[in-house]
Amino acid sequence: MEHKRRIVMFNRVSADGYFGGPDGNLDWVVPDDQLDAEGAAGISNTDTMLFGRRTYDMFESFWPRALADEKGPQDPHGPKRRSDAISKMAVWINDATKVVFSRTRKQVTWKNSRLVSEFDPQEIAAMKRTPGKDMIVFGSGSIVSQLTEHGLIDEYWFIVAPVLLGSGKQVIHDVTKRSTLQLLEAKAYDSGNVRLRYTRKA
Numbered sequence: 001m002e003h004k005r006r007i008v009m010f011n012r013v014s015a016d017g018y019f020g021g022p023d024g025n026l027d028w029v030v031p032d033d034q035l036d037a038e039g040a041a042g043i044s045n046t047d048t049m050l051f052g053r054r055t056y057d058m059f060e061s062f063w064p065r066a067l068a069d070e071k072g073p074q075d076p077h078g079p080k081r082r083s084d085a086i087s088k089m090a091v092w093i094n095d096a097t098k099v100v101f102s103r104t105r106k107q108v109t110w111k112n113s114r115l116v117s118e119f120d121p122q123e124i125a126a127m128k129r130t131p132g133k134d135m136i137v138f139g140s141g142s143i144v145s146q147l148t149e150h151g152l153i154d155e156y157w158f159i160v161a162p163v164l165l166g167s168g169k170q171v172i173h174d175v176t177k178r179s180t181l182q183l184l185e186a187k188a189y190d191s192g193n194v195r196l197r198y199t200r201k202a
Contacts, residue, residue, distance in 0.1 A: 005127070006134040006154035008046065009144050011171050012077075013158050018168030019141065024054070029077040030161045032191040036075070036085035043092050047133040050124075050147075053102035055139035060110045063093045099127075101143055119143070121150040128152070141171045149175050155199050156181065162192030 012029050013019045020026060051059070066073035073090035075081035098113040108115045116123075124147065127135070137144055137153075147153045181198035188194050 004129060005048075005132055007050070007124075007128065007137065007147060007152055008134055008155045008157060009137045009147070009153050009171075010157040011139065011144070011159070012161060013171060014161055014163045014165045014168065016164045016166070017170065018165045019139070019171040020169040021165060022167050022169070024169060026077055028161065028163045028165060030163065030191050030193055031075060031077055031081055032189055032193050033083060033085070034189055035159065035191075035193060035195070036083060036089070040085035040088040040092075043089065043136075045134055046096070046136045048097040048099065048127075048135040049093070050135055050137045050140065050143055051098060051100040052140035052143040053100060053105055056098070056100040056102070056108075056113075058139070059093065059098075060108075060113075063090055064110060066090050067094050119146050121146070121152060124150070124152050141169060141173065145172050145175055148172055148179065149177065151179075151200065153200070155184070155197060158196045158198075160194045160196060 011019045012026070014028060021028065049059075062076055063073075066076070067090045072082045073086050075083070075086050094111055096112060098108075098110065099116060100108055100113060101116050101119050103117055105115060137147070144153070180201040182201045183196070184199055185197040186194065
């Protein structure tokens with residue numbers, strides 16, 4: 001049987017459907033220790049992150065420095081919050097393969113990073129057939145949208161926060177085709193966050 005790696009999209013969104021404020025800020029995210037612990041436990045199923053340039057820049061400016069913090073990494077969504085789960089995520093993020101799609105960056109120097117100047121759906125499909133664990137996309141609305149347009153995302157994970165932003169940035173936009181999804185899981189947390197996990201319906 002042909003090997004196939006999956007692509008999983010993981011994004012926090014507001015209850016009215018935005019994954020960033022109008023200026024891209026994430027100060028509305030509701031911290032959640034249980035979600036962090038579950039995320040850290042499940043991340044070992046993946047070994048590669050796919051990024052758009054803006055999200056890569058944000059991760060690159062935070063996670064290497066966070067890992068070097070002698071008190072332990074802080075939660076990027078909750079200043080001064082530290083936990084074993086965040087520490088595990090910091091180690092994984094820094095060690096994982098990072099593929100960044102950008103026409104403007106000329107080089108990448110962060111550990112295990114690879115720069116791809118053009119988004120090529122055939123190249124992504126070929127990556128899914130190579131040996132390795134699953135791939136994950138955080139943020140990166142432009143890449144999520146292009147992957148969705150070409151039917152390359154296998155699972156969508158939305159963490160819905162109990163917040164109405166009123167306006168902001170949509171994670172999926174400018175997609176020309178309708179996609180029908182099948183709900184795999186819906187889980188509510190004491191924080192008010194809800195995790196929705198979908199797969200593409202055949």
